[in-house]
Amino acid sequence: MAYKSLLTVMTDTSQSDPALAQMAALASAQDAHIEALCLGVDRSQTGYYYAGANALILQETLTRANAEAEEILTHAKTYLGKTDTRWSAESGVAQISDIGRHVAHRARFSDLVILPQPYGEDRGAEAEPIVEAAMFEGHAPVLITPQNSAPFARPGTILIGWNESVEAMRAIRCALPFLIAADLVRIVVIDPPRHGPDRSDPGGLLSQMLARHGVKCEIDVLSKTMSRVSDILNRHAADTEADMIVMGAYGHSRFREAILGGATRNMLEQASVPVFLAH
Numbered sequence: 373m374a375y376k377s378l379l380t381v382m383t384d385t386s387q388s389d390p391a392l393a394q395m396a397a398l399a400s401a402q403d404a405h406i407e408a409l410c411l412g413v414d415r416s417q418t419g420y421y422y423a424g425a426n427a428l429i430l431q432e433t434l435t436r437a438n439a440e441a442e443e444i445l446t447h448a449k450t451y452l453g454k455t456d457t458r459w460s461a462e463s464g465v466a467q468i469s470d471i472g473r474h475v476a477h478r479a480r481f482s483d484l485v486i487l488p489q490p491y492g493e494d495r496g497a498e499a500e501p502i503v504e505a506a507m508f509e510g511h512a513p514v515l516i517t518p519q520n521s522a523p524f525a526r527p528g529t530i531l532i533g534w535n536e537s538v539e540a541m542r543a544i545r546c547a548l549p550f551l552i553a554a555d556l557v558r559i560v561v562i563d564p565p566r567h568g569p570d571r572s573d574p575g576g577l578l579s580q581m582l583a584r585h586g587v588k589c590e591i592d593v594l595s596k597t598m599s600r601v602s603d604i605l606n607r608h609a610a611d612t613e614a615d616m617i618v619m620g621a622y623g624h625s626r627f628r629e630a631i632l633g634g635a636t637r638n639m640l641e642q643a644s645v646p647v648f649l650a651h
Contacts, residue, residue: 373549374402379482385447387488390517399457401525406459408448412441437465472505479510491641513546513650527615539620543650563596602638621649
């Protein structure tokens with residue numbers, strides 16, 4: 373099993389290099405094809421301008437977005453042209469309210485979408501909708517690459533955040549090429565339920581399923597010593613020198629996570645290693 377079609381969506385040259393580096397490493401290892409969608413984003417809200425100004429402002433914003441798209445495309449071609457991979461890159465312009473449609477269409481035909489961390493300093497407002505569009509409308513798994521993460525061709529140690537949810541199982545199935553290739557997969561169970569069919573062997577059935585694929589597994593049962601699950605996973609990833617975290621995305625609604633926070637949003641804000649997500 374391997375990922376053969378890798379997609380990234382670029383809207384900012386200052387944030388794109390970690391994703392490009394990770395794509396190049398994977399493409400070389402798995403003989404995959406890289407696709408870079410370079411978008412200039414029109415962030416205008418034309419309905420709010422005074423009468424008579426709409427056409428002029430719309431033309432200006434479109435001109436600026438086209439210039440940004442060409443700059444991003446040049447950056448992608450320069451970067452990928454130095455790699456020993458098969459790649460393609462194309463540019464386009466999208467309004468911020470409609471960017472999800474463009475991303476979803478391309479993600480639908482990709483095995484894996486690799487994107488920069490959507491939260492943090494100097495991140496554009498379009499970064500979060502791009503991640504969500506790839507997962508929810510494109511139905512593709514997403515690998516988030518933090519700014520300072522080192523690219524890997526094959527992860528040595530992988531952490532799975534396992535809570536028996538549908539989202540977590542979907543992420544695990546999508547991540548099987550990584551899991552099979554890894555030296556060790558640690559199934560992390562945080563505060564397992566005291567009552568239920570798996571209370572005496574939390575993570576046991578998942579470990580059995582993965583072992584039948586040839587995955588070497590260990591189960592780590594952790595207490596919830598910190599208020600946020602993401603903090604526990606990040607700390608355990610650092611303690612075990614993990615190369616990647618696999619977890620289900622948005623077990624709660626995206627609106628609730630945007631307002632109140634949640635494991636997915638917190639993880640995307642704080643992760644120091646690549647995070648593999650699926651919904």
